[in-house]
Amino acid sequence: MDLSFSPEDIAFRDEVRAFVAQNLSPVTRRKVEQGRALDKADVVDWQRALNRVGWATPSWPASAGGPGWSAVQRYIFMDELYAACAPEPLSFNVSMIGPVLIAYGSDEQKARFLQATANLDIWWAQGFSEPGAGSDLAALSATAVLDGDHYVVNGQKLWQGMAHRADWMFTLVRTDPKAAKKQGGISFLLVDLKSPGVTIRPIITIDGRHEVNEVFLDDVRVPVADRVGEENQGWTYAKYLLSNERTGIARIGMTRRILARVDDALVSVEAGLTEAERARHAGEAAVIEAELRALEITQLRVLAAQQAGQVDPRSSILKIKGVELRQAASELLLRVVGPVGYAFAYEGRDEAPSEAASNYFTLRAASIYGGASEVQKNIIASSVLGL
Amino acid sequence: MNFDLSEDQAMLKDTAERLFAQAPGDLWTRMAELGLLAAPFAEADGGLGLGPVETMVLAEAAGRAQVLTPYASSIVAAGTALRLAPVPPSGLIAGLAAGEVQFAWGHEELGMPGGQPRRTRARSSGESWIISGRKTNVVHVAGDARLVVTATADGGPMVLLVPLDAQGVSRRDYQLFDGTPASEISFYEVGVEAGSVLARGPDAAVLTERAREHLVAFRASEAVGLMQALLDATLEHLRTRRQFGEPLSSFQALRHKAAEMLVALEQARSMAMLAALSVEDPEAATRRKTIAQVRTVVGKACKLVGQAAVQLHGGIGVTEEHPVGRGFRQLTLIDLEMERG
Numbered sequence: 197m198d199l200s201f202s203p204e205d206i207a208f209r210d211e212v213r214a215f216v217a218q219n220l221s222p223v224t225r226r227k228v229e230q231g232r233a234l235d236k237a238d239v240v241d242w243q244r245a246l247n248r249v250g251w252a253t254p255s256w257p258a259s260a261g262g263p264g265w266s267a268v269q270r271y272i273f274m275d276e277l278y279a280a281c282a283p284e285p286l287s288f289n290v291s292m293i294g295p296v297l298i299a300y301g302s303d304e305q306k307a308r309f310l311q312a313t314a315n316l317d318i319w320w321a322q323g324f325s326e327p328g329a330g331s332d333l334a335a336l337s338a339t340a341v342l343d344g345d346h347y348v349v350n351g352q353k354l355w356q357g358m359a360h361r362a363d364w365m366f367t368l369v370r371t372d373p374k375a376a377k378k379q380g381g382i383s384f385l386l387v388d389l390k391s392p393g394v395t396i397r398p399i400i401t402i403d404g405r406h407e408v409n410e411v412f413l414d415d416v417r418v419p420v421a422d423r424v425g426e427e428n429q430g431w432t433y434a435k436y437l438l439s440n441e442r443t444g445i446a447r448i449g450m451t452r453r454i455l456a457r458v459d460d461a462l463v464s465v466e467a468g469l470t471e472a473e474r475a476r477h478a479g480e481a482a483v484i485e486a487e488l489r490a491l492e493i494t495q496l497r498v499l500a501a502q503q504a505g506q507v508d509p510r511s512s513i514l515k516i517k518g519v520e521l522r523q524a525a526s527e528l529l530l531r532v533v534g535p536v537g538y539a540f541a542y543e544g545r546d547e548a549p550s551e552a553a554s555n556y557f558t559l560r561a562a563s564i565y566g567g568a569s570e571v572q573k574n575i576i577a578s579s580v581l582g583l
Numbered sequence: 584m585n586f587d588l589s590e591d592q593a594m595l596k597d598t599a600e601r602l603f604a605q606a607p608g609d610l611w612t613r614m615a616e617l618g619l620l621a622a623p624f625a626e627a628d629g630g631l632g633l634g635p636v637e638t639m640v641l642a643e644a645a646g647r648a649q650v651l652t653p654y655a656s657s658i659v660a661a662g663t664a665l666r667l668a669p670v671p672p673s674g675l676i677a678g679l680a681a682g683e684v685q686f687a688w689g690h691e692e693l694g695m696p697g698g699q700p701r702r703t704r705a706r707s708s709g710e711s712w713i714i715s716g717r718k719t720n721v722v723h724v725a726g727d728a729r730l731v732v733t734a735t736a737d738g739g740p741m742v743l744l745v746p747l748d749a750q751g752v753s754r755r756d757y758q759l760f761d762g763t764p765a766s767e768i769s770f771y772e773v774g775v776e777a778g779s780v781l782a783r784g785p786d787a788a789v790l791t792e793r794a795r796e797h798l799v800a801f802r803a804s805e806a807v808g809l810m811q812a813l814l815d816a817t818l819e820h821l822r823t824r825r826q827f828g829e830p831l832s833s834f835q836a837l838r839h840k841a842a843e844m845l846v847a848l849e850q851a852r853s854m855a856m857l858a859a860l861s862v863e864d865p866e867a868a869t870r871r872k873t874i875a876q877v878r879t880v881v882g883k884a885c886k887l888v889g890q891a892a893v894q895l896h897g898g899i900g901v902t903e904e905h906p907v908g909r910g911f912r913q914l915t916l917i918d919l920e921m922e923r924g
Contacts, residue, residue: 573838583821
């Protein structure tokens, strides 16, 4: 039993640290540090800077143009990004559609999309959820009917993060309504969002921000060549995508950043805290920090198992606990910053003096997306505990 | 980086689990025969020279079997004070490692926070020291034991040995709520020879802190074993107990509670590992912070898992004879110890 990194891993960490220090724009860094919304250019510029050295796609194998890193190297890389207040590589591209194309895409699709996806020449949106299909994703009802060498797609998709910035959307549609199981008749399509019949409407969430959208598909014609894998096998690819989405989902570094803001706020004059309040809040922060330390070890244990080639369904623990701590930290921050935190930055207005409220409201969604905490508990009960 | 046990550590785990699965009578003698009492001590002192990971393995096995042993007080706390003393008393360590000399850790005092100077006083008188004071919740005190006592001498801390049969020592025996035999030990003008002092001044402060840190690491791993035992029992109960015509495991509220138990247990397991890997860290400040975090996480987990195990067992969980009821009391005591430090 040994917690230390190898000399090679430490050299790698130093290399990543130096690169981020030299290449991350101070403007982007400040936004991430303060929890502010990023502009499209912030994300694109950073992704391309990473891609120039081959680091934009941490989880991709070398054969697909990725860096071919070990699980430990990926952990170190992400940890360094968080610590330096750098944005994550765009997850829709890097963690979601990329691995699906690598595993199941045709050679033509790989040639056409992979490099553009890594370089963010194409910004992807995720078209999974629908008004009637949230946690029960397989209940989706968008349809695709074959017409020559095209599918004609109709339906409504919901919660498309950043779809207003996106060029393409990967989506799940029903191609066989008569399939015996609802999971059986689903196909995985790539939709060019410039196609006629696509309408994107913004949804402003309780954080005052425009991040998610609803996407209407009315007789949208999608070439059969833009279907990933086999017809009616889309559920298999979707499950693969969702399992990738869950790795690294503890987002420990992000919670650390919120706790750093709590530390600053605890000693700020504006917060106007009494000694007793300060002591109570500092105690709460210490408890979150201790739990975060434990989660870091838990994550390393899951990584070590992955490194040894074992599949560890305990990654659901990372999601549940990671979200719980991020939510707790954001709530604590909101309580600590005091009246300065009541001002709000609505979409399209100037930034607020503190993003504490916005961050708190944003993070309420974290226990809903990516597999709600209740769904994760169901996974633990059946896959880990054998209930 | 790896979290696997070495081959020898895995063998130790097997040995300990088989031993603790047997009837509890004469457990200490059998632990001595298997060399378990010698584990953490230097080979020169008759020990096996094993480290905190081996101690963690033993603690977890003891917790899992829900056995009460003097190991934490005797080998871990008192033993740490002996082996890390500026001049370790080789003969006594060899006796402890062989199971021939009994030791107990006498630190806790009523009304004194764990990290504060002790009210028990030692004053010098010629060639000897005179001790007065009272220790509470000293556990597993054999009739012929020697106590490792923390005290205050000349305004500074001191750690010294007091034999239980010395003139002026009295004891009042009782039981803690987890079933552990405990004693209140009073010292009235007890004279001990100068050679009984293990450490004075800053050395004594360090020695006390180190002993208490090792105790936290041990109890954290014991808690992990206990929580695993309670979770296993709870899962078995959920699978087999039927109500409303269904096994309890079909009810989502109960499945979710069980999942929450696992999350807490795995967090505690991570911290018990971290404690074992940190407790010999030479940096005092790093160690101190880590141990404080271990206490926080493990204490919370003890409470969550213990309470949930009782709740999910229903009525049978609140009976004294049921292992889950007893396990809950054991976890509750560890929770309180973690909070107190």
